[in-house]
Every structure is written in C-alpha cells, then in structure tokens.
Amino acid sequence: MSLSHAEYPGAKPGKWWQSDVLKWLLIGACSLFTGYLVVLMYAQGEYLFAMLTLVLIGAGLYVFANRKAYAWRYVYPGMAGMGLFVLFPLICTIAIAFTNYSSTNQLTFERAQSVLLQRQFASGKTFTFALYPAADKWQLQLINPNDGKAYVSAPFSLTVPEEPRLALQPQEQAPAGEKATLRVITQNRQVLNTLVAVLPDGDELRMSSLRQFSATSPLYSLDKDGEALKNNQTGTLYRPNTDTGFYQAVNAQGQWQTESLSPGFTVTTGWKNFLRVINDEGIRQPFVSIFIWTIIFSVLTVIFTVAVGMVLACLVQWEALKGKAIYRVMLILPYAVPSFISILIFKGLFNQSFGEINMMLSHLFGIKPAWFSDPLTAKSMILIVNTWLGYPYMMILCMGLLKAIPDDLYEASAMDGASPFQNFFRITLPLLIKPLTPLMIASFAFNFNNFVLIQLLTNGGPDMLGTSTPAGYTDLLVSYTYRIAFEGGGGQDFGLAAAIATLIFLLVGALAILNLKASKMNFD
Incomplete structure (x- = not known):
C-alpha cells in the first residue's frame, strides 16, 4: 500500500493525478450521480430500485474509497451480484405477493389518478381539418361543417412545435399546395394531439379523430x-x-x-393472495394436485435418469464389449443436442394422429394412446422425454465414478463366485450412490422447476375443468405460476402468482434441507 506525502513529510509530492485529488473527484462525481439516480427513481415511485441503488453504490463507494476496507474489495463484487440477482428478485416477489398487482392494477394511486384526469370528451363544436405544406412547415385549416367557414393557422413545425396553441384566423381560400394525406396525419398524430386550436371567439379545439378537431373538456x-x-x-x-x-x-x-x-392502482392486500390459495376451492384443489405431481415428477425423473445412466455406464465400461467408443458417443449425443430441439422433435413423434410412435404402436399392438389429451398418458410421455434428456448427464458421472472403484473388489468377488448382478447391487451401486447423492439432490431441485419441458411439450395440458385459474394435469408449480401470471382469463394476476412463487421457494427450500439432512451432509 502506497503512503501519501502527508504520511512521509520528507517525500516529494507526486503529480496531482497521482495523488488523492483525482480519487476524491471521481468519488464525488459518483456520489452526485448516485444521488440523482436515487431521487429520480424515488420520484417515479420505484422505491425498491431506489433503495437497492443507494445500498449497492453507497457500499461500493465506501469499500473502494476507504483503505481500512481494502480486503472487502475482493468480496464486494460477489456480494453485490448476489444481492442484485438473487436477493432483490426474491424480495420483490415477496413484496408483490402482498399486493393486488395485476394487468389492471399496475400503477400507483397518483399515477392512476393522473391518467384519469387527462381524459377528455367532446363537449361542443366539431370541425373537419386538413394540413397544408408551407415551405418546411405546415398550416392547419379548420372548416365548420354547418356554415362552411374556414379558419387557417400560421405556419408551424410538426417536428418541434414552437407553441402548442395555434391562433386561427378566418380565410375563405385554402392554403396553397396539396393537403396532407391520411398517412402523414397518422405519422404525426402524437404531435397533433398536443396542439390546441384557438378560434377567434376564444373557443379551444383539440384533435378528436384523424379528420376532426372538437371542443373538449376534462372527463x-x-x-x-x-x-x-x-x-x-x-x-x-x-x-x-x-x-x-x-x-x-x-x-x-x-x-x-x-x-x-380503469386503470386501477396497486394496494396492499396483506395475506389475501396466500389465503386465496387455501380458501378458494378453484385454486386449492389444482394447487395441491399440481404440487403432488411436481414431487412425483421430480422424484421419478431422478430415479429413472440415475438408473438408466448407471446401467448404461456399466455396459459401456464392460471390457468384453466391442466398439465401446461408438456406443459412448451415440449415448452421449442426446446431451449434446439443445434440449428445446429434442423436446420439439418428441412433440412431433408423440403426435396422436401422425406421430411415428403411435403409427408403430398401431401396427404392432393396435393401440393409439392419447398422449396429449389423457392425463395419465401425458404424464407418462413427459417422464419418458425427460428421462431421455437427463440420462446422458448421469451416465457421464457414473462413467467417471466407476473408474474410481478398485478392481480388487471385483476380483475378490469373482473368487467367491458372485454373479454380475450381485457385483452390481453389492459393490457398484453402494459405491456410486453416495457420491451421486448431492447431484441427485441438485437434479431434484432442477426438475422441480423444469419450466421449459412442460411449456414446450404440453403447455400444461390437458387442462383441468372447474378451476378459478388456468391449470393443467401436467403443469408443474412453476408453469402453473406462469399461467396465472400471464394467461389468466380475468387478467394477469401477478400478485397471486408471486404468492405461489413464494410458496414454491419455501417448499423447495424445505425439501432441500430435508434432503441434505437425510444425506447426512454438514451444513456448517
């Protein structure tokens, strides 16, 4: 750490940009800019963003300006990223869960009131209008449809209007030139809506349609x-x-x-959204059903992918198998293909009328399962597809873990006359399960929120009937929350979706803790 001239009186002073002057100038500029951003966000009603900006930038300025906090400079970026991308979205979600925030209630009370006060209604005279070019400007002509009298304004600019109020004077003849087309009026509609045409008698007119100016009053x-x-x-x-x-x-x-x-405004509703999940039969019933299916789906996916991956890993590691390299490449290919492409391909293969799978089943067994309309077969299809997508990862892990098992164990087992199945269940499986447990827990958590698979393959269908919110038999909690937030028939209910997302966070956290304790992992 370098010491300043004040700390060493005999040292020669450095240039001004090498001293603390530049540092404090930069800190002062950042502080002023931060203050401006915070005030601007607060004025716009974005209180959470204002607080986040103040805390993160204020902490950053303290850490990088104070020599005593030098060690925190290495920790601060990670902590700031954690706060910005993990804690802040979580806090926002929980805060929204206690409000009525939705597609119809997005504004603050002051903003909603301001929008309503800006509305106008036609309260008097109505004139047809036309625009005529005047050099690089335009002239507005109003014509009274009752007596045919015309009024013309002075030239004005449509790009940057000097004055929104235009004084009109009587004029029998139309201005020179060809009047503007409807396309020109449409392109400049935003500027024309700000103009106020003032007649000689003092009446004020505003644009009420693409061809009319009318006397308007606040609604x-x-x-x-x-x-x-x-x-x-x-x-x-x-x-x-x-x-x-x-x-x-x-x-x-x-x-x-x-x-x-409309529009409405956001208000605090307390525990109303959470109570709706409990008290509303149309929400509670699909929520419980979807929660149970989500757990079953996650558990079965982990079991199937681990089982298939482990068996295939043992097979491709078999010494007597010829062409092992080719088999390994072929079995790992599903992992190399982007998952959304594989899902869309399977969606076509499982097509009930033209899919290759049903065509094959029809020729062999005379059956055509309703993969997308029957709840049980739809769930089976999802498990099949997800097993195909997940087994290569588990196979790769098992292939690496198999290399760590000593050959002496199998040699001793062979001397005792053990069969391959006995070797697998008494040596291979116990030695693989323990190191795979943390990865199995991570796989469970991932599949608990496997939104892409459900959205692309079934979109949650087949739909449940008699529910208050859109819900399907193959929906997971995460896709159910998405449908409430963006596909609700009565409006996008972000407050209820945030409440369910909060419950999902608590459930996943509780399940993760239970899994960690069950696997005897140390939390400390």
Whole structure:
C-alpha cells in the first residue's frame, strides 16, 4: 500500500493525478450521480430500485474509497451480484405477493389518478381539418361543417412545435399546395394531439379523430377532498376503493356501486393472495394436485435418469464389449443436442394422429394412446422425454465414478463366485450412490422447476375443468405460476402468482434441507 506525502513529510509530492485529488473527484462525481439516480427513481415511485441503488453504490463507494476496507474489495463484487440477482428478485416477489398487482392494477394511486384526469370528451363544436405544406412547415385549416367557414393557422413545425396553441384566423381560400394525406396525419398524430386550436371567439379545439378537431373538456375532475373524481359528462362520483384498487362509483348515500374505472392502482392486500390459495376451492384443489405431481415428477425423473445412466455406464465400461467408443458417443449425443430441439422433435413423434410412435404402436399392438389429451398418458410421455434428456448427464458421472472403484473388489468377488448382478447391487451401486447423492439432490431441485419441458411439450395440458385459474394435469408449480401470471382469463394476476412463487421457494427450500439432512451432509 502506497503512503501519501502527508504520511512521509520528507517525500516529494507526486503529480496531482497521482495523488488523492483525482480519487476524491471521481468519488464525488459518483456520489452526485448516485444521488440523482436515487431521487429520480424515488420520484417515479420505484422505491425498491431506489433503495437497492443507494445500498449497492453507497457500499461500493465506501469499500473502494476507504483503505481500512481494502480486503472487502475482493468480496464486494460477489456480494453485490448476489444481492442484485438473487436477493432483490426474491424480495420483490415477496413484496408483490402482498399486493393486488395485476394487468389492471399496475400503477400507483397518483399515477392512476393522473391518467384519469387527462381524459377528455367532446363537449361542443366539431370541425373537419386538413394540413397544408408551407415551405418546411405546415398550416392547419379548420372548416365548420354547418356554415362552411374556414379558419387557417400560421405556419408551424410538426417536428418541434414552437407553441402548442395555434391562433386561427378566418380565410375563405385554402392554403396553397396539396393537403396532407391520411398517412402523414397518422405519422404525426402524437404531435397533433398536443396542439390546441384557438378560434377567434376564444373557443379551444383539440384533435378528436384523424379528420376532426372538437371542443373538449376534462372527463373527470377532482372533488373537494382531492381524491374523489366526478364525471363531468354524467355527474357520477367515483371514490378510490382501497380494497379493490379501483376508482369505484358511489351513490348518494356513499354506498359502493358495481361500476369502476380503469386503470386501477396497486394496494396492499396483506395475506389475501396466500389465503386465496387455501380458501378458494378453484385454486386449492389444482394447487395441491399440481404440487403432488411436481414431487412425483421430480422424484421419478431422478430415479429413472440415475438408473438408466448407471446401467448404461456399466455396459459401456464392460471390457468384453466391442466398439465401446461408438456406443459412448451415440449415448452421449442426446446431451449434446439443445434440449428445446429434442423436446420439439418428441412433440412431433408423440403426435396422436401422425406421430411415428403411435403409427408403430398401431401396427404392432393396435393401440393409439392419447398422449396429449389423457392425463395419465401425458404424464407418462413427459417422464419418458425427460428421462431421455437427463440420462446422458448421469451416465457421464457414473462413467467417471466407476473408474474410481478398485478392481480388487471385483476380483475378490469373482473368487467367491458372485454373479454380475450381485457385483452390481453389492459393490457398484453402494459405491456410486453416495457420491451421486448431492447431484441427485441438485437434479431434484432442477426438475422441480423444469419450466421449459412442460411449456414446450404440453403447455400444461390437458387442462383441468372447474378451476378459478388456468391449470393443467401436467403443469408443474412453476408453469402453473406462469399461467396465472400471464394467461389468466380475468387478467394477469401477478400478485397471486408471486404468492405461489413464494410458496414454491419455501417448499423447495424445505425439501432441500430435508434432503441434505437425510444425506447426512454438514451444513456448517
């Protein structure tokens, strides 16, 4: 560590860029930029992002600016990455689980109120309009359809309008040039929507369609309390309902009516989403069924892939087998092919009408299983495909572990007259299972959340009937959560999906702990 001139009075001072001046300038600039980002995020209502930015960058500045925290410079990138990509998404998911966040309730209360207050309705005169070129600018012409009077504005720019208010003057003749086509108007619609045409009598008109300007008024206005909205067209009063997250109509007695305004706003619902999973029969029944199937699928996948991989590893390691190298390459090929390609190929092979598998079964046994419409055969198909995708990995591991088993054990077993099956179950299997246990636990956790297989092969089908949320017999918990979040018929319910994702996290964590304890692994 270098020491400064102040620490060695007799040392010659270095150049300014070699001193601490540049370092503190950079730290100050980063601090100002961080403060700007935090304030900007906070103003936009992104409180979690603001806190994350403040904590990560603040900690980084402290670590890299303080010599006493020098050792933390090697740990900080990993901890920051863990916080950014693991802890932060987890915290966000748990936070969303306690809200009504959905496709209809995405905005904050202030933002939803602002959107509603910006809505307009045609309240008076309506004029047809046209645009005429004027050098590199344009002129707006309004024509009263009742008396045919025309009004024309001064030239203005559609790229960067100098003034959104255009004063129009009576003019009998249309401006020179050919009026703009509907395509030009459509391309510049965003700018035209910001213009306010002011007639000589003071009336203000706004663009109401691609061919008309109309006198408009705000559709909603704030009541005296600053929260309730009044419909200026119908007189209906709407108040914010903090239970549903919508502005909802009220009658003269202040009682809620069925009509509500969209967009809604996010509100804290407490344990409502979690209680829905427990109390709603249309959610609880598919959730329990899918949870049981997810565990069965994960356990059977681990058993089948390990069994097939271990047996094939023993076969290709057999000394008497000729052409072992060719067999190894052929058996490892499924692992080399991208999984999504293999899944799509199997989807075609299992096609109920034209798939090669059903054609072969029909010729041999006279049967055509309904792979995609019957729940039991669909689950069997998924296990078959996933075993095909997973066994090469286990086979490669077993091939390496078999090399570590001493040959003396098999020689002693041969002297005792043991058969190959006895060698496998009494020597090979016990010596392979123990080192494979951590990998089997990892495989279980991976298949517990095997979203790609389900999404590409069956999309969760066949669908369950009578459920409150979209659910299928082959859905895993992760694909069930995805369907709730993005395929819900009543709107994308991210709050409920986050609640189920939180439960999945707790379940997987609990199962992982149980597996680790069962395998007698040391946590400390």
